[in-house]
Amino acid sequence: xxxxxxxxxxxxxxxxxxxxxxxxxxxxxxxxxxxxxxxxxxxxxxxxxxxxxxxxxxxxxxxxxxxxxxxxxxxxxxxxxxxxxxxxxxxxxxxxxxxxxxxxxxxxxxxxxxxxxxxxxxxxxxxxxxxxxxxxxxxxxxxxxxxxxxxxxxxxxxxxxxxxxxxxxxxxxxxxxxxxxxxxxxxxxxxxxxxxxxxxxxxxxxxxxxxxxxxxxxxxxxxxxxxxxxxxxxxxxxxxxxxxxxxx
Numbered sequence: 540x541x542x543x544x545x546x547x548x549x550x551x552x553x554x555x556x557x558x559x560x561x562x563x564x565x566x567x568x569x570x571x572x573x574x575x576x577x578x579x580x581x582x583x584x585x586x587x588x589x590x591x592x593x594x595x596x597x598x599x600x601x602x603x604x605x606x607x608x609x610x611x612x613x614x615x616x617x618x619x620x621x622x623x624x625x626x627x628x629x630x631x632x633x634x635x636x637x638x639x640x641x642x643x644x645x646x647x648x649x650x651x652x653x654x655x656x657x658x659x660x661x662x663x664x665x666x667x668x669x670x671x672x673x674x675x676x677x678x679x680x681x682x683x684x685x686x687x688x689x690x691x692x693x694x695x696x697x698x699x700x701x702x703x704x705x706x707x708x709x710x711x712x713x714x715x716x717x718x719x720x721x722x723x724x725x726x727x728x729x730x731x732x733x734x735x736x737x738x739x740x741x742x743x744x745x746x747x748x749x750x751x752x753x754x755x756x757x758x759x760x761x762x763x764x765x766x767x768x769x770x771x772x773x774x775x776x777x778x779x780x781x782x783x784x785x786x787x
Contacts, residue, residue: 614697
């Protein structure tokens with residue numbers, strides 16, 4: 540199983556798309572850090588959880604696209620045509636689907652870590668600030684539910700119609716143009732720029748209203764449920780991935 544996981548990771552990560560997306564992420568991240576984050580958001584320090592969360596929310600559309608594009612390696616028409624070869628692995632079909640899911644999630648996590656590492660280097664060089672532990676909560680709350688939901692919803696949509704994955708890539712850009720309530724403000728970054736101003740103090744501690752926390756928790760649960768649905772659709776009881784691929 541470990542060998543199959545490493546093989547799938549090499550397929551996803553050792554290719555021109557991953558390298559190109561990583562370069563775009565670093566370039567765009569550098570622009571955001573030097574043009575927006577360095578000024579701080581909502582009268583907070585550039586290295587505050589609020590400014591860091593705003594940075595991550597601006598990076599989210601690219602991370603969302605990266606996660607969904609990883610799924611096209613498994614849901615595209617070309618991938619389905621070659622399924623006879625790639626699915627003929629000496630392991631149970633359920634484990635093979637789990638390995639693919641883990642490989643796609645690994646790709647999304649690596650891109651997220653790349654963004655966070657860039658911010659850490661920026662804070663260290665510009666401000667000699669290294670208290671990165673205080674940034675863990677905004678990172679988890681902002682990135683984890685969104686990436687899990689992207690993985691679950693994208694996998695299910697890709698199984699229904701491969702082209703739906705590409706349409707789904709536009710969701711973060713659409714949400715960024717909408718005026719969302721505070722409970723969903725993490726999706727377009729408005730929570731990080733607006734909520735600190737309502738707390739009545741300068742550079743307040745990072746706090747999450749119950750509505751925001753509940754919305755992110757529901758998003759995470761929805762992503763997990765969609766993953767389970769997609770998993771059951773990929774491997775029906777008593778079915779075999781390879782046999783289904785041959786019938787197609």
